[in-house]
Each structure stands twice: as structure tokens, then as C-alpha cells.
Amino acid sequence: MIDFAKIIVRAGDGGSGSGSFEHIKGKRRGKANGGDGGRGGNVYLEATNDLSTLEPFRFVKEYRAENGGSGLSKKRKGAEGADYTVRVPVGTQAKILDDRSNIINGNKTFTIQNLEPKDYDLAEHGHKVLVARGAEGGRGNCHLRDEYGRRPFKGEAGGQGEVCDLVLELKLIAQVGLIGLPNAGKSTLLSKLTSAKPKIADYPFTTLEPNIGVMDRKQRPEARDQRVIIADIPGLIEGASEGKGLGDLFLRHIERTRVLVHLVDATGSDAFGNYQTIRQELKAYSKELAKKREIVAVNKIDLAESQVIGRIKGEFSGKRKKVYLISAETGEGVDELVRGILKSLG
Numbered sequence: 001m002i003d004f005a006k007i008i009v010r011a012g013d014g015g016s017g018s019g020s021f022e023h024i025k026g027k028r029r030g031k032a033n034g035g036d037g038g039r040g041g042n043v044y045l046e047a048t049n050d051l052s053t054l055e056p057f058r059f060v061k062e063y064r065a066e067n068g069g070s071g072l073s074k075k076r077k078g079a080e081g082a083d084y085t086v087r088v089p090v091g092t093q094a095k096i097l098d099d100r101s102n103i104i105n106g107n108k109t110f111t112i113q114n115l116e117p118k119d120y121d122l123a124e125h126g127h128k129v130l131v132a133r134g135a136e137g138g139r140g141n142c143h144l145r146d147e148y149g150r151r152p153f154k155g156e157a158g159g160q161g162e163v164c165d166l167v168l169e170l171k172l173i174a175q176v177g178l179i180g181l182p183n184a185g186k187s188t189l190l191s192k193l194t195s196a197k198p199k200i201a202d203y204p205f206t207t208l209e210p211n212i213g214v215m216d217r218k219q220r221p222e223a224r225d226q227r228v229i230i231a232d233i234p235g236l237i238e239g240a241s242e243g244k245g246l247g248d249l250f251l252r253h254i255e256r257t258r259v260l261v262h263l264v265d266a267t268g269s270d271a272f273g274n275y276q277t278i279r280q281e282l283k284a285y286s287k288e289l290a291k292k293r294e295i296v297a298v299n300k301i302d303l304a305e306s307q308v309i310g311r312i313k314g315e316f317s318g319k320r321k322k323v324y325l326i327s328a329e330t331g332e333g334v335d336e337l338v339r340g341i342l343k344s345l346g
């Protein structure tokens with residue numbers, strides 16, 4: 001699931017002012033009557049419930065509003081450029097990149113500093129923000145004088161519309177986050193709980209971007225009328241909170257979840273130690289995240305010896321931690337885990 005996108009937005013340039021003179025029979029030139037150029041259109045971002053990913057922005061990176069029309073004779077103003085509204089999913093945060101906030105073009109500097117704040121939180125359907133302002137049109141020669149006080153032949157050039165780079169970021173608002181070491185079986189579990197079809201493979205870092213699935217009555221009759229959104233993120237490793245591996249890039253996706261399901265691989269050499277490693281990383285990344293309610297599920301019990309499973313269970317219960325024993329592959333124990341998840345969501 002795409003969660004980041006970088007786009008360029010270009011507001012419309014102002015139309016140029018007209019350089020026009022009245023035609024009067026018998027006279028070489030009448031009064032200057034060139035109208036002003038029209039204003040360039042603005043670019044807006046608008047939050048909508050009709051989109052749920054930033055996927056469309058993978059293909060189209062540039063969005064522009066229309067330029068203003070040139071001024072016309074008889075003091076007629078050029079047409080205003082049409083605005084452009086970029087529709088983004090609700091929950092998108094947009095950031096204007098600093099390094100492009102000043103755009104030098106010729107000897108003019110265009111700033112977007114008057115567009116405060118520079119971070120936008122498009123949290124509700126219909127939220128709309130201005131991200132690039134269209135430029136004013138140039139004045140027509142009926143409004144201009146040269147240094148000798150005469151009307152010039154030409155109108156003024158229009159201004160240049162603002163251009164900026166925007167980073168869009170979508171926080172997936174899932175209620176449940178699946179965490180664990182790479183290869184623990186997170187994606188397998190997601191595919192068991194929801195209709196999502198994430199890539200599953202027997203090597204670490206199969207999941208490179210978060211997957212999201214919806215658990216509803218169709219997949220799990222226990223869910224009845226509840227729809228539970230579950231996020232599967234890339235595996236975490238020691239040092240993840242400092243940027244090792246991939247996981248930390250995606251931890252922010254589970255910051256808003258209500259419950260974490262921590263998957264521990266029963267076939268690993270040190271299941272409890274592995275569990276503690278991930279807990280350390282969570283703590284180092286964010287205290288809030290570490291405080292979140294957590295359900296521990298020991299996975300791949302179909303592969304592990306029952307003695308090993310017993311030992312792992314013992315290690316957790318020694319620390320007063322209840323564990324669910326499951327096989328995401330065969331489905332064993334998954335019903336009970338689902339009930340545990342639903343219960344913890346209240």
C-alpha cells in the first residue's frame with residue numbers, strides 16, 4: 001500500500017496585458033485600450049472519502065491550474081484561469097518542501113510564505129486548502145504609462161504562478177497493527193483474517209510496504225457487524241528504531257491503532273528473546289506505542305515440537321504474559337485469537 005507520494009503543483013500564470021489602441025477613422029492611433037490579463041488559477045488539495053490510497057499519485061505527478069487569458073482590446077480583461085483541485089484521501093497530510101518554497105525564476109523570487117501553515121492535515125471529508133496561488137495578470141496598456149507619461153505599445157507580462165513540491169503522506173488508520181520480526185508470519189495472518197492478498201514468502205522483508213485488510217463478517221463470522229481494519233507492516237529488527245531494516249519507516253502507521261498483535265515465531269531459536277528485542281525497539285521509537293495494548297501470538301505451532309511450545313509459553317507466563325498459540329498457515333488457534341482481538345477492541 002502506497003503511503004507516500006511526491007507531487008508538483010503549479011498554479012496558473014497571469015495572462016499578459018494587452019497593448020491595443022482604439023481604431024479611429026482618419027487618425028493614426030486612438031487611445032490605448034488594452035485590457036489586463038486574467039488571473040491564473042489556484043491549486044487546492046481537497047480531502048475525499050472516495051479515495052483510500054495515494055496510489056493514483058504514483059502515475060500522475062504534476063497538477064496544474066489554468067493560466068489566465070491575455071487581456072483584450074476595448075479594456076476587456078483576459079479570462080481567469082480555472083482552479084485545479086487535487087483530491088486526496090481523508091487522513092492525508094501534506095507538506096510543502098522547504099527547498100522549493102522559494103522558486104527563483106529569472107530575477108523574480110516567488111515565495112509561498114503567505115500560505116501558512118505549511119503542513120496541512122486533511123482529516124475530514126471536504127477539507128480544502130490552497131497550496132499554490134495563481135498569479136495576477138499583467139496590466140493592459142490602458143493602465144500603463146512609460147517614463148514620458150505615454151501609453152506604451154505593449155501590455156505588461158503576467159506574473160508566474162506558484163510552483164511547489166508537495167509530499168503527501170497517508171497514515172493508515174487501522175485499529176489493529178501486526179508486528180514482529182521478519183518472517184514471523186504477519187502477512188500470512190493478515191491473509192487469514194481478511195480478504196487482503198499480501199505477498200507471503202519464506203524470506204525476511206517480503207513485505208516492503210504496509211498492507212491493510214478489513215476483517216468483517218465475511219471472513220470471520222465472529223466479527224458480526226464489526227469491521228476491523230488491520231495493518232501488516234514490514235518486519236522489525238534490532239535497531240529498527242534507529243532506522244535499521246524497514247520497519248521504523250512504517251511504525252508511524254500503527255501509532256493510531258488501538259491494539260498491537262505481536263507475532264512470535266515458535267520455530268525461532270529464542271522466541272522470548274526475540275519478543276523482548278521488538279519490545280525494546282518499540283519503546284525506543286515511541287513511549288506511546290510501547291504503552292499500547294498488546295496481544296502476543298506464538299505462530300507456526302504446526303512446525304514446532306510441543307515441548308518447545310510449552311517452554312515458550314512458560315517463559316511468557318513467567319512474565320505474566322498470556323499468549324495465544326496459533327498457526328496462521330493451518331488456522332489452528334486463530335478463532336480464539338480473533339475473539340481476543342475483538343474483546344480488546346471492546
Ligand SMILES: Nc1nc2c(ncn2[C@@H]2O[C@H](COP(=O)(O)OP(=O)(O)OP(=O)(O)O)[C@@H](O)[C@H]2O)c(=O)[nH]1
Binds near residue numbers: 202
Ligand atoms: N508452517 C507454517 N508456516 C508459516 C506460518 N505462518 C507463516 N508461515 C510461513 O512463513 C513464511 C513467512 O511468512 P510471511 O507471512 O511472509 O511472514 P512476514 O512476517 O509477513 O514476513 P516479512 O514480511 O518478511 O516481515 C512464509 O513462507 C509462510 O508461508 C505457520 O503458521 N505455519
Ligand SMILES: [Mg+2]
Binds near residue numbers: 200235
Ligand atoms: Mg510480510
